[in-house]
Amino acid sequence: ELKVEQNPLFLSMQEGKNYTIYCNYSTTSDRLYWYRQDPGKSLESLFVLLSNGAVKQEGRLMASLDTKARLSTLHITAAVHDLSATYFCGWGAQKLVFGQGTRLTINP
Amino acid sequence: NAGVTQTPKFRILKIGQSMTLQCAQDMNHNYMYWYRQDPGMGLKLIYYSVGAGITDKGEVPNGYNVSRSTTEDFPLRLELAAPSQTSVYFCASRPSASGSNQPQHFGDGTRLSIL
Numbered sequence: 001e002l003k004v005e006q007n008p009l010f011l012s013m014q015e016g017k018n019y020t021i022y023c024n025y026s027t028t029s030d031r032l033y034w035y036r037q038d039p040g041k042s043l044e045s046l047f048v049l050l051s052n053g054a055v056k057q058e059g060r061l062m063a064s065l066d067t068k069a070r071l072s073t074l075h076i077t078a079a080v081h082d083l084s085a086t087y088f089c090g091w092g093a094q095k096l097v098f099g100q101g102t103r104l105t106i107n108p
Numbered sequence: 109n110a111g112v113t114q115t116p117k118f119r120i121l122k123i124g125q126s127m128t129l130q131c132a133q134d135m136n137h138n139y140m141y142w143y144r145q146d147p148g149m150g151l152k153l154i155y156y157s158v159g160a161g162i163t164d165k166g167e168v169p170n171g172y173n174v175s176r177s178t179t180e181d182f183p184l185r186l187e188l189a190a191p192s193q194t195s196v197y198f199c200a201s202r203p204s205a206s207g208s209n210q211p212q213h214f215g216d217g218t219r220l221s222i223l
Contacts, residue, residue, distance in 0.1 A: 045211035100150040
């Protein structure tokens with residue numbers, strides 16, 4: 001069964017700090033997605049990771065993929081308030097499922 | 109580009125009524141998906157399709173039906189609406205090419221309340 005688990009589910013942090021969101025998945029597949037969702041809005045694509053060891057960065061966000069460990073991470077560097085949102089990882093080939101989401105609050 | 113278009117954006121139904129949520133994409137994507145998102149929760153896959161004429165169940169298919177007669181359209185049918193189906197419904201699509209770095213594109217969602 002295809003399962004995706006994120007942790008933590010809730011994260012409150014101070015501006016300027018670093019933190020990591022973890023995404024574990026149950027079976028092998030060919031790609032992993034990271035999305036951002038603001039309250040009342042749809043999902044916005046952040047990264048698509050296709051292969052083992054893949055690393056992508058955009059601004060203060062960096063995502064990586066370790067297929068041997070079945071783990072992806074989303075690292076936040078020097079957090080700013082504008083990064084407050086819910087972050088989802090998604091996993092699968094044809095059948096694509098998502099983790100529970102990590103609700104990130106960044107306090108000034 | 110319009111991307112993924114969902115209609116309606118909002119709807120209130122009475123218990124036992126039925127309705128169809130519409131989803132259309134203009135990107136020629138083979139793969140299409142329906143998810144539901146309950147308040148404060150993650151996305152649950154309802155149904156998905158890998159091409160016209162092909163559909164398959166996701167994690168929470170009970171109470172829903174889908175069809176895929178064209179590449180562009182993937183409607184979701186609710187029969188005998190129940191309060192437990194109150195949710196936000198998202199449609200999504202993506203290319204099928206293996207190795208494609210294209211993300212899954214989401215529509216803006218349909219907010220459905222069943223009273």
